[in-house]
Amino acid sequence: MADLTSNFCGIKSPNPFWLASAPPTDKEYNVRRAFEAGWGGVVWKTLGEAGPPVVNVNGPRYGAMHGADRRLLALNNIELITDRPLEVNLEEMTRVKKDYPDRALIASVMVPCDAESWKTIIPRVAETGCDGFELNFGCPHGMAERGMGSAVGQVPEYIEMVTRWCKESTDLPVIVKLTPNITNILYPAEAALRGGADAVSLINTINSITSVNLDDFAPEPTIDGKGTHGGMCGPAVKPIALNMVAEIARNAETANLPISGIGGVTTWRDAAEFLALGASNVQVCTAAMTYGFKVVQEMISGLSQYMDEKGFTSVDQLSRRAVPNVTDWQFLNLNHVTKAVINQDDCIKCGRCYAACEDTSHQAIEMSEDRVFTVKDDECVACNLCVNVCPIEDCITMKTLEKGEVDERTGQPVGDYANWTQHPNNVAAVSAE
Amino acid sequence: MSNTPMTPGIAPGRLPETSYADHFSDLHPPLDHHEALVAADRCYFCHDAPCMTACPTSIDIPLFIRQIMTGTPEAAAKTIFDQNILGGMCARVCPTETLCEEVCVREVAEGKPVEIGRLQRYATDTLIADGTHPYTRAASTGKKIAVVGAGPAGLSAAHRLAMLGHDVVIFDARAKTGGLNEYGIASYKAPGGYAQSEIDWLMKIGGITVETGKMLGKDLTLDALKADYDAVFLSIGLAGVNALRADGVEKEGVVDAVDFIAELRQTEDLSTLPIGRNVVVIGGGMTAVDAAVQAKLLGAQNVSMVYRRSRARMSASDYEQDLAASKGVQIFYNAAPVGVFGEGAAQEIEFEYTVEENGRLTNTGETFRLPADQVFKAIGQSLEGVPEGLTLEGGKIAVDAVGRTSLEGVWAGGDCATGGEDLTVTAVAEGRDAAEDIHAKLMES
Numbered sequence: 001m002a003d004l005t006s007n008f009c010g011i012k013s014p015n016p017f018w019l020a021s022a023p024p025t026d027k028e029y030n031v032r033r034a035f036e037a038g039w040g041g042v043v044w045k046t047l048g049e050a051g052p053p054v055v056n057v058n059g060p061r062y063g064a065m066h067g068a069d070r071r072l073l074a075l076n077n078i079e080l081i082t083d084r085p086l087e088v089n090l091e092e093m094t095r096v097k098k099d100y101p102d103r104a105l106i107a108s109v110m111v112p113c114d115a116e117s118w119k120t121i122i123p124r125v126a127e128t129g130c131d132g133f134e135l136n137f138g139c140p141h142g143m144a145e146r147g148m149g150s151a152v153g154q155v156p157e158y159i160e161m162v163t164r165w166c167k168e169s170t171d172l173p174v175i176v177k178l179t180p181n182i183t184n185i186l187y188p189a190e191a192a193l194r195g196g197a198d199a200v201s202l203i204n205t206i207n208s209i210t211s212v213n214l215d216d217f218a219p220e221p222t223i224d225g226k227g228t229h230g231g232m233c234g235p236a237v238k239p240i241a242l243n244m245v246a247e248i249a250r251n252a253e254t255a256n257l258p259i260s261g262i263g264g265v266t267t268w269r270d271a272a273e274f275l276a277l278g279a280s281n282v283q284v285c286t287a288a289m290t291y292g293f294k295v296v297q298e299m300i301s302g303l304s305q306y307m308d309e310k311g312f313t314s315v316d317q318l319s320r321r322a323v324p325n326v327t328d329w330q331f332l333n334l335n336h337v338t339k340a341v342i343n344q345d346d347c348i349k350c351g352r353c354y355a356a357c358e359d360t361s362h363q364a365i366e367m368s369e370d371r372v373f374t375v376k377d378d379e380c381v382a383c384n385l386c387v388n389v390c391p392i393e394d395c396i397t398m399k400t401l402e403k404g405e406v407d408e409r410t411g412q413p414v415g416d417y418a419n420w421t422q423h424p425n426n427v428a429a430v431s432a433e
Numbered sequence: 434m435s436n437t438p439m440t441p442g443i444a445p446g447r448l449p450e451t452s453y454a455d456h457f458s459d460l461h462p463p464l465d466h467h468e469a470l471v472a473a474d475r476c477y478f479c480h481d482a483p484c485m486t487a488c489p490t491s492i493d494i495p496l497f498i499r500q501i502m503t504g505t506p507e508a509a510a511k512t513i514f515d516q517n518i519l520g521g522m523c524a525r526v527c528p529t530e531t532l533c534e535e536v537c538v539r540e541v542a543e544g545k546p547v548e549i550g551r552l553q554r555y556a557t558d559t560l561i562a563d564g565t566h567p568y569t570r571a572a573s574t575g576k577k578i579a580v581v582g583a584g585p586a587g588l589s590a591a592h593r594l595a596m597l598g599h600d601v602v603i604f605d606a607r608a609k610t611g612g613l614n615e616y617g618i619a620s621y622k623a624p625g626g627y628a629q630s631e632i633d634w635l636m637k638i639g640g641i642t643v644e645t646g647k648m649l650g651k652d653l654t655l656d657a658l659k660a661d662y663d664a665v666f667l668s669i670g671l672a673g674v675n676a677l678r679a680d681g682v683e684k685e686g687v688v689d690a691v692d693f694i695a696e697l698r699q700t701e702d703l704s705t706l707p708i709g710r711n712v713v714v715i716g717g718g719m720t721a722v723d724a725a726v727q728a729k730l731l732g733a734q735n736v737s738m739v740y741r742r743s744r745a746r747m748s749a750s751d752y753e754q755d756l757a758a759s760k761g762v763q764i765f766y767n768a769a770p771v772g773v774f775g776e777g778a779a780q781e782i783e784f785e786y787t788v789e790e791n792g793r794l795t796n797t798g799e800t801f802r803l804p805a806d807q808v809f810k811a812i813g814q815s816l817e818g819v820p821e822g823l824t825l826e827g828g829k830i831a832v833d834a835v836g837r838t839s840l841e842g843v844w845a846g847g848d849c850a851t852g853g854e855d856l857t858v859t860a861v862a863e864g865r866d867a868a869e870d871i872h873a874k875l876m877e878s
Binding site: 068069070348349350351352354355367371391392 | 541
């Protein structure tokens with residue numbers, strides 16, 4: 001079995017699966033259950049400053065998006081940071097860390113944007129024995145209106161400033177959690193780095209309204225007839241998170257900044273994808289909230305089996321492996337020609353590929369009287385839509401034309417690598433010659 | 434002392450009082466809301482869907498399932514009724530395993546089709562329970578049409594004609610409307626008086642008058658109908674039964690399966706309906722299965738179904754045969770009846786094994802006997818009481834693709850006419866299409 005132990009910017013854990021700062025990590029009871037189930041680490045639900053506790057709504061705080069058979073594709077929440085007294089949280093954290101010394105325990109923190117607040121709370125929390133800090137600059141609702149959370153995360157200068165205050169207050173690793181509710185993820189990531197962050201974690205939740213009640217005409221979850229945007233998470237946000245992780249991983253300035261990948265990690269495969277795209281570990285919330293803490297056991301066994309099959313002996317060997325293959329559109333090989341191929345043995349003749357291609361694409365699939373579907377190579381632009389709409393996995397695949405083979409659509413033989421920067425239609429390319 | 438399955442002879446009340454309701458409740462219970470959504474989610478919304486092609490009434494199945502999936506079962510029901518006004522009954526009685534569900538791509542791919550029949554029932558039940566009738570009549574055409582036979586074909590034709598603005602009178606020989614829906618199909622396929630409640634809902638279209646107890650050839654003549662009405666649609670079904678050629682078939686206890694089923698369907702308290710301890714059903718079709726299964730459900734100790742040809746030739750589907758077997762019916766293949774034995778009443782029946790070579794059935798000479806207090810003959814129905822002047826073909830009224838007979842102004846459909854299998858759904862399609870043709874013809878002038 002592959003060695004799954006993880007060392008994330010100096011924080012060790014038996015596996016790279018951490019529970020993200022969220023409702024599942026709000027108190028001792030839950031966190032003990034999580035550790036018993038096998039989670040490698042826990043980012044304790046965000047602590048605020050001492051004083052009167054935060055107040056949550058008393059109506060519904062989650063909304064949801066469902067797929068087939070009510071499979072949860074996304075959650076959206078309007079919950080705030082922990083609403084329990086700081087002292088209670090700190091006592092519990094201390095006890096838990098003492099009982100689970102091999103697990104990572106990270107303290108998520110969010111206090112008002114002034115030096116004193118941060119410099120007061122960080123040393124105090126460090127006394128719990130926690131392994132590091134995560135600065136919550138991402139929460140998009142409730143706290144942002146008070147100048148915290150994403151209100152900080154959306155201003156790179158604030159990120160840099162607060163990170164620096166925290167680094168000045170502790171020797172423990174400081175992870176900056178980034179909000180995706182910005183135009184370019186590199187600005188906050190670079191700011192965190194300048195402030196001295198040891199790592200970044202992303203993404204926090206995405207501003208969203210998941211549904212509208214068509215009887216009451218209000219967003220859901222609805223509180224007394226009104227709704228507000230919440231933070232969206234779960235499987236549906238994974239593609240957005242993956243892109244942001246990759247952007248940071250392949251950016252020269254931030255290339256060496258460790259990344260904790262967050263956003264819709266539901267299976268070992270999702271985790272492996274985050275790792276390959278540049279993350280060093282992953283954080284999970286929605287999967288646990290949907291299925292309970294036991295899901296980590298599938299993640300552990302699945303990642304382990306995959307790594308064994310690939311011959312990877314450590315998580316580090318998988319981490320960043322796909323980063324060199326993330327590029328810009330302009331560098332993609334325009335002379336890479338593929339054609340869709342339908343495996344007639346696997347085809348169940350539903351005709352979805354035909355409808356999709358005929359109605360919405362390139363009219364490149366032929367349908368015979370007896371429902372045999374074949375690709376017209378002289379029309380197929382290899383868009384991949386048929387592959388994506390086909391209900392049978394691997395029934396439609398893409399065949400790559402060898403160099404020299406004639407593309408029946410263009411009549412041209414397949415040539416050597418050439419990209420847009422070299423293309424004759426590109427005015428910039430022509431003038432550069 | 435109450436009776437048991439082992440009580441000799443033919444006796445009522447072989448089961449505890451409470452068993453009857455249980456035995457004759459829905460064969461396939463209705464889908465609840467969540468089950469319907471899960472089942473609907475499995476539909477791939479195929480292009481030019483094979484299920485739709487396989488449906489004799491061409492219901493847009495992918496569309497209605499998507500309408501269920503998106504929370505509008507009422508719209509789904511409208512999609513169904515547009516093509517098949519008896520979509521509720523068809524959802525219950527259609528042999529979907531040999532129609533839409535047989536060709537469902539998920540049946541092909543996984544051996545588990547989308548549950549089209551049950552989804553159709555979910556949609557149609559929702560709308561009918563709602564009590565609304567989604568169709569209104571066109572402006573009156575002033576035309577009057579006679580429909581003879583209130584079975585599926587007649588009801589379908591009548592509804593479509595009424596909708597198109599014609600006035601319709603339906604005549605039926607029996608006391609109740611519905612034809613085989615009311616008298617023919619197995620009780621557990623449409624319990625709770627569904628046949629009549631569906632007709633009540635169908636009649637909400639208006640413009641349809643029903644006259645029961647009126648039999649063609651006895652109380653009515655085709656000539657008179659032709660004279661009194663602008664068009665006549667014949668949907669008289671197959672009133673006769675094929676004769677069984679074997680010794681002793683006149684003995685007490687030897688009856689037609691269709692009569693047994695009709696009596697069962699009209700019996701309020703099934704514990705009063707006598708059934709044999711040993712029942713033998715002769716035949717290999719749906720009627721044979723319906724009779725055999727219901728005999729078993731009434732408490733018969735031993736029920737056998739005997740068919741003279743092989744399993745492959747049996748017209749009851751594999752599904753129906755499995756159903757019979759699961760209820761405890763024993764099925765014998767390749768055995769032809771020789772004679773019924775007993776003093777006045779049947780006690781035993783003798784069969785001779787057969788072999789089929791090049792389509793020719795020959796007896797092997799080897800015989801066996803089964804105890805039989807009751808013998809149900811289910812070897813097919815035949816056309817009876819056809820008015821003179823109509824051209825027949827293969828024992829049925831010859832019609833063209835839209836139901837026109839050889840007589841001007843007379844259309845026919847359902848089991849009595851040529852074309853299609855003898856199924857409820859086929860009858861509905863024929864009635865609907867004939868109605869459209871009658872309308873087109875009458876509106877020509």
